[in-house]
Amino acid sequence: MDKNSRELIIIIFIVAFLLGLSFGLLFNIKPAKVNFVSSNYENAEIDQHLYIHTRIRSVVLKHEIIQNEIRYWHLGNINDEQVRKKATFIYGYSEKYDLCPFVVTALGVVESNLTQDKISYRGAIGITQLMPNIARYLEVNPYNRKENIKGGTKFLRELKDQYGCIELALAHYNAGVNPEKKLGWSSVSSYVWNIQNISGSLQRRYKDELEKTN
Numbered sequence: 001m002d003k004n005s006r007e008l009i010i011i012i013f014i015v016a017f018l019l020g021l022s023f024g025l026l027f028n029i030k031p032a033k034v035n036f037v038s039s040n041y042e043n044a045e046i047d048q049h050l051y052i053h054t055r056i057r058s059v060v061l062k063h064e065i066i067q068n069e070i071r072y073w074h075l076g077n078i079n080d081e082q083v084r085k086k087a088t089f090i091y092g093y094s095e096k097y098d099l100c101p102f103v104v105t106a107l108g109v110v111e112s113n114l115t116q117d118k119i120s121y122r123g124a125i126g127i128t129q130l131m132p133n134i135a136r137y138l139e140v141n142p143y144n145r146k147e148n149i150k151g152g153t154k155f156l157r158e159l160k161d162q163y164g165c166i167e168l169a170l171a172h173y174n175a176g177v178n179p180e181k182k183l184g185w186s187s188v189s190s191y192v193w194n195i196q197n198i199s200g201s202l203q204r205r206y207k208d209e210l211e212k213t214n
Contacts, residue, residue, distance in 0.1 A: 055213075057212070058210075058213035059091070061209055061210065062101055062102075062210075063087050063088070063091050065102070065202055065206055066090050066091055066101060066102075066105050067083050067084065067087040069105050069202065070083050070086050070087060071083055073109055073113045073114045073115075074113075074115070085145075086127075089145065089146050089149040090104055090105055090149055090153075093149055093150050093153040093154070094153060096153075097154055097157035099156060099160070099166075100199065102198075102203055103195065103196075103199045104149075104152075104153050105198075105199070105202070106194075106195040106196070106197075106199040106202070107128060107152065107156065107170070107173070107195055108127045108128060108149075108152075109195075110191065110194050110195050110198070111124075111128055111129040111152075112126065112127050112128070112129055114127055115127065116148065125142035125143060126143065126145065126148035127148050127149055127152065128148055128149060128151065128152020128153070128155075130142040130148060130151050130152055130155070134155060138150075138151040138154055138155060140154075155173065156169055156170070159172050167192055167196075170191065170192045170195055170196075171189075171191070174191045174192070175188050175191075
């Protein structure tokens, strides 16, 4: 077994343990005080294990889907460790800020083809194409891959909270204040459509596998 495989197994066990604790606290699952073979406790324990198993499968599957998308847009010119790290940052910050990981992945595709070294002629930086003033506001270093993904995801979350839906959040992410005046609705609508189309295609492509983890 190689080092990466051992690390993955360790991570899975840690995730399972933490999810087990979270599930127990959330649903107030407690062992019987004396009789540890009571049917209620056994049922709760079984439900807990099933939840953990399904949750792990869901995390691993979504992580693999994001990795596949990263490889696709890099045309294979990226090593496995870089792929795993990038996918981990995208999935992790999507979970942290309660956004669909496929939308965040699609945002990265449309903005930069998921490449950190891209700098636009307007000065937008990295995978999520953060402008320097936005990066300062978010207190992240846009030249750092991890912080760039964190910043872009956090900013999209703030915009969604402000405007109430992901479509308007993406429009303002693309064009800032008054996007219809700045770029025109045609350009903004195309941007939003592209992101939703990529995100939707990922969910449709892996529909059967994703349904098994719900």
